[in-house]
Amino acid sequence: MNKTLHEVIARKKAVGDFLLSLYITAGYPHLKDTPQIILELDKAGVDFIELGIPFSDPLADGPVIQKASQIALNNGFRISHTFEILKEVRQQSSIPILLMSYLNPIYHYGIETFLNQAHIWGANGLIIPDLPLEERGLFTPFLDKYALDLIYLLPPNAPDERLHAIDDASTSFVYVVAYAGVTGRENSDPIHILPFLQTLKKSLTHPFLVGFGIHSHQDIAFYSRYADGVIIGSAFIKYLEKVTEKNIPKKTREFVHALTSPPA
Amino acid sequence: MIPNHAGYYGQFGGSFVPEVLRPALMELNDAFQAFKKNRTYQAKYLTDLQDYAGRPTPLYFAENLTHHYGGGRIYLKREDLCHTGAHKINNTLGQILLAQYMGKKRIIAETGAGQHGVATATVAVRAGLECCIYMGVEDMKRQQPNVDRMTMLGAEVRPVSAGTGTLKDATNEALRDWIATSKTTHYIMGSVVGPHPFPLIVRHFQKVIGEEVLRQIKRKENRAPDILIACVGGGSNALGLFYPMLPMLQIEMIGVEAGGCGLDTGKHAASLTQGDLGIFHGMKSYFLQDYDGQIKVAHSLSAGLDYPGVGPEHSFLHHTKRVTYVTVTDEEALKAAFLLCKTEGIIPALESAHALAILEKIAPHTDEKTLIVVNLSGRGDKDMLVYSHHYHKKDHHE
Ligand SMILES: Cc1ncc(COP(=O)(O)O)c(C=O)c1O
Numbered sequence A: 001m002n003k004t005l006h007e008v009i010a011r012k013k014a015v016g017d018f019l020l021s022l023y024i025t026a027g028y029p030h031l032k033d034t035p036q037i038i039l040e041l042d043k044a045g046v047d048f049i050e051l052g053i054p055f056s057d058p059l060a061d062g063p064v065i066q067k068a069s070q071i072a073l074n075n076g077f078r079i080s081h082t083f084e085i086l087k088e089v090r091q092q093s094s095i096p097i098l099l100m101s102y103l104n105p106i107y108h109y110g111i112e113t114f115l116n117q118a119h120i121w122g123a124n125g126l127i128i129p130d131l132p133l134e135e136r137g138l139f140t141p142f143l144d145k146y147a148l149d150l151i152y153l154l155p156p157n158a159p160d161e162r163l164h165a166i167d168d169a170s171t172s173f174v175y176v177v178a179y180a181g182v183t184g185r186e187n188s189d190p191i192h193i194l195p196f197l198q199t200l201k202k203s204l205t206h207p208f209l210v211g212f213g214i215h216s217h218q219d220i221a222f223y224s225r226y227a228d229g230v231i232i233g234s235a236f237i238k239y240l241e242k243v244t245e246k247n248i249p250k251k252t253r254e255f256v257h258a259l260t261s262p263p264a
Numbered sequence B: 001m002i003p004n005h006a007g008y009y010g011q012f013g014g015s016f017v018p019e020v021l022r023p024a025l026m027e028l029n030d031a032f033q034a035f036k037k038n039r040t041y042q043a044k045y046l047t048d049l050q051d052y053a054g055r056p057t058p059l060y061f062a063e064n065l066t067h068h069y070g071g072g073r074i075y076l077k078r079e080d081l082c083h084t085g086a087h088k089i090n091n092t093l094g095q096i097l098l099a100q101y102m103g104k105k106r107i108i109a110e111t112g113a114g115q116h117g118v119a120t121a122t123v124a125v126r127a128g129l130e131c132c133i134y135m136g137v138e139d140m141k142r143q144q145p146n147v148d149r150m151t152m153l154g155a156e157v158r159p160v161s162a163g164t165g166t167l168k169d170a171t172n173e174a175l176r177d178w179i180a181t182s183k184t185t186h187y188i189m190g191s192v193v194g195p196h197p198f199p200l201i202v203r204h205f206q207k208v209i210g211e212e213v214l215r216q217i218k219r220k221e222n223r224a225p226d227i228l229i230a231c232v233g234g235g236s237n238a239l240g241l242f243y244p245m246l247p248m249l250q251i252e253m254i255g256v257e258a259g260g261c262g263l264d265t266g267k268h269a270a271s272l273t274q275g276d277l278g279i280f281h282g283m284k285s286y287f288l289q290d291y292d293g294q295i296k297v298a299h300s301l302s303a304g305l306d307y308p309g310v311g312p313e314h315s316f317l318h319h320t321k322r323v324t325y326v327t328v329t330d331e332e333a334l335k336a337a338f339l340l341c342k343t344e345g346i347i348p349a350l351e352s353a354h355a356l357a358i359l360e361k362i363a364p365h366t367d368e369k370t371l372i373v374v375n376l377s378g379r380g381d382k383d384m385l386v387y388s389h390h391y392h393k394k395d396h397h398e
Helices: A003-014 A034-043 A063-074 A079-090 A103-109 A111-120 A133-138 A160-169 A190-203 A217-226 A234-241 A245-260 B019-037 B039-053 B063-069 B088-101 B115-127 B137-142 B144-152 B167-181 B198-206 B208-221 B236-245 B312-319 B330-344 B350-357 B359-365 B381-397
Strands: A019-025 A048-052 A097-100 A125-127 A149-151 A174-177 A208-211 A229-232 B059-061 B073-078 B106-111 B130-136 B156-160 B185-187 B227-231 B252-262 B267-269 B276-280 B283-287 B324-329 B371-376
Touching: A003 A019, A019 A034, A019 A063, A019 A208, A019 A234, A019 A245, A034 A048, A034 A079, A034 A245, A048 A063, A048 A079, A063 A234, A079 A097, A079 A111, A103 A111, A103 B276, A133 A160, A160 A190, A160 B019, A174 A190, A190 A217, A217 A229, A217 A245, A234 A245, B019 B039, B019 B088, B019 B167, B019 B198, B039 B088, B059 B208, B063 B073, B063 B330, B063 B359, B073 B208, B088 B106, B088 B115, B088 B185, B088 B198, B088 B236, B106 B115, B106 B167, B115 B130, B115 B144, B130 B137, B130 B167, B137 B144, B137 B156, B144 B156, B144 B381, B156 B167, B167 B185, B198 B208, B198 B236, B198 B312, B208 B236, B208 B371, B227 B236, B227 B350, B227 B359, B236 B252, B236 B312, B236 B371, B252 B312, B252 B330, B252 B350, B283 B312, B324 B330, B330 B350, B330 B359, B330 B381, B350 B359, B350 B371, B359 B371
Parallel strands: A019 A048, A019 A229, A048 A097, A097 A125, A125 A149, A174 A208, A208 A229, B073 B371, B106 B130, B106 B185, B130 B156, B227 B252, B227 B371, B252 B324
Antiparallel strands: B059 B073, B252 B267, B276 B283
């Protein structure tokens, strides 16, 4: 369990505020941009960060994050850069950072070695989309030792018993997937998952954040009524496509501002 | 029991997929167990194998090839004579029945050489189900005749340009499709790869190859074979041949991986012999990967072997040393294809030519009583572009 992450969640819940989390692909758009982007997101009021470790074959991701991952790898991204990013951010900010990675890079690195490094450089948790609940034993023996939370994804097609199993296994929050599909769907109508969200509100003992396909202030307004927060990924990555290197700080702030304040 | 309930073959296998796919895999596993006990479906499968696919396929004594090498007696298991031209139809005939049993309305598949795509399109159109095949753009170029066949059979061929535009990328895209559509769509996996229960299901539908070989060789030679040889992409034709004879420990088994331009060039598809243990495409197995666990680009002249991973049961058989895995280069495979053509009048698929190529190193060192069975997994029609190119090049040089 990670204290900082829990505190941030508890603080927000206490005042009835919803949590805003942003996903960024490490090493994208340029290799050295990531720490600055994270620091700007922190200043703009984002509650925590998902730091995506680029993978050659991101199976659960749509075209936007696929492309960002490929660009980051072409930029020369190495797994070790993850820890350099953390090191740089931690000199100025304690914003919770969840490392999002597919299983193979971590497995190849050595699970315990990776978790140890993540801990040393100040990560707060992990999200691993292709790690099934049944295989969590690969990670759980080390989570307390390295003060990390493992976050599980809960899709709308999960039967009741899975919902409870995932809730039971969770330690901080549950990552609810807004639709059955890969990340970044553009025309996902949130109204379809309303019954699911209502079930979750009754059944889950942990706070839950909704992610996948969320891209507007309107989406956030909708989800904040039913969930404890939202996670935004592809929309931000896509937005960064058009941002020049020197504009990144300003544009990052503008992006968050547009999401959090009602359109004029 | 191999695999165990979680789909493990020793330490290999498992089911590493996003939670969203779990219901589909559970449904598939339940359906498969029920299917095996359902007499009506079983009877239909057996009839289809016989009357539609053309089984049993012959076990042919290749007398000229045997004389050429001057060693053991070489038999060819003629999967190339199956309807659609390769062993792939054994699997798709079974899985389409599973799809119907589950009430699915749509079929998707990945394909490399296009053989699995054609075999899938074939059974889908016959079952009246919508069919979508994912194929890398690179593979579409080198296996054009199969793209045309799939299209004529009514399937939509979706080109995949991501990554290297080969089998790995097509598999990614098919899995992404399935993540969104599994409620109504069945994914017909083309080899003994992917998350449990796919490796088990595909093995089940391919093991007819080995079962027939055992019966046929007993009739011809009055005993079991001594050496089995098959090429290994994902590993379905090899496992289909090996599996029924695995307990017969006196039988030597050889799996041939694609050595591409040569192992030292790094341009190959030898996942088992050159790869590292990893977790990808839903399974724990051996994969070609770099220092950071990024999946590497495989290379083989043969599109059907051009995959950076291998089925988990092969990893297990490699680990336990029950099967010996070796590699053959593009050049060696081409040479073997032309040799089979010249000696036996059979044009093999490039994939199968890899299995044939290893004979040169093995057959001459066996005595004339040794019985060698090579799985001729497919025919070479789809590879004519590559063959004719090679032919003209050779002409030019000689
Ligand atoms: C004729 C033929 N043989 C072999 C293979 C390789 O697949 P597997 O290793 O699953 O048999 C293919 C794949 O496309 C093929 O078309």
